[in-house]
Amino acid sequence: MIKTITNVQFFSGIAIVTLNNIPNDPSSVARILGIISDNDISIDMISQTAPYKNSINLSFTLSEDDLAAVIGLTGKFRSLSPQITADINGNNTKILLSGDGMRYEAGVAAELFALLAQEDIRVKLITTAETEISCLIDIKDAQTAKKILEK
Numbered sequence: 001m002i003k004t005i006t007n008v009q010f011f012s013g014i015a016i017v018t019l020n021n022i023p024n025d026p027s028s029v030a031r032i033l034g035i036i037s038d039n040d041i042s043i044d045m046i047s048q049t050a051p052y053k054n055s056i057n058l059s060f061t062l063s064e065d066d067l068a069a070v071i072g073l074t075g076k077f078r079s080l081s082p083q084i085t086a087d088i089n090g091n092n093t094k095i096l097l098s099g100d101g102m103r104y105e106a107g108v109a110a111e112l113f114a115l116l117a118q119e120d121i122r123v124k125l126i127t128t129a130e131t132e133i134s135c136l137i138d139i140k141d142a143q144t145a146k147k148i149l150e151k
Contacts, residue, residue, distance in 0.1 A: 002111045004101030008149050011094040015067045016045075016124055016136055018059040021083040024051040028080065029058060035076050041066045045094065045127045045134055055083070059125055061136060064090050092124065093142040095149065098132045109133055112149075119144050 022028045029048065036043060045061040062070060067090060074086045102108050112133060116123060121144060125136040137145060 002097070002108060002115070002149070004099045004105045004108055005097050005149075006099040006101075007097070009096045010142060010146060011096070012139060012142065013064045014061050014092040014094045014136065015064045015070075015088065015090040016059060016061050016092060017067075017070055018057055018087040019077055020057045020085045020087065021055045021081070022058055023081050023083075024054050024056050028056075031080055032058065032077060035073055036070070039069055039073060041069055045125055045136065047125060047127055061092070061094060061125065089124070091139045092136050093139050093145070094134060094136050095145060096132060096134050097149070100131050102132070103130045115148050116145065119148060121145055 019032065022032070033043075033046075041062060043060040043062045045059070047059045049057040067088065071086075071088060077084050077086065097112065099108075109128070112135075113123070116135075116137075119141070121137055121141040123135045123137055125134075127134045
């Protein structure tokens with residue numbers, strides 16, 4: 001197991017949605033997340049890109065069970081700005097690695113992504129906290145990832 005990692009969990013049936021070309025104003029992300037919340041959809045792994053030409057992209061994960069509902073909301077997202085487009089991808093697995101030692105130990109992420117790279121496992125989304133790393137991979141790579149990360 002990777003140094004300081006004490007727990008590795010795998011979650012299947014995860015979809016990723018990326019909303020592109022969102023206006024970079026203070027209310028855009030709040031309004032999008034409000035639309036999702038108003039439709040009782042739980043999301044995870046929220047990640048925003050740095051602004052580029054006054055636009056941002058916003059990615060998030062959700063259960064594939066809620067994917068049809070989010071697809072149905074794309075018109076509401078576009079009503080905020082007609083330039084918004086959506087990229088949607090299912091058949092993913094989320095890996096959640098945690099350990100209190102990550103707070104103080106350098107190189108944990110480097111070790112994780114080196115292991116995944118050795119097996120040619122492509123990562124679609126990464127989010128972190130002081131004691132956690134979450135990454136989204138294709139479901140076809142889940143068994144290989146389990147073998148290398150649960151050693």
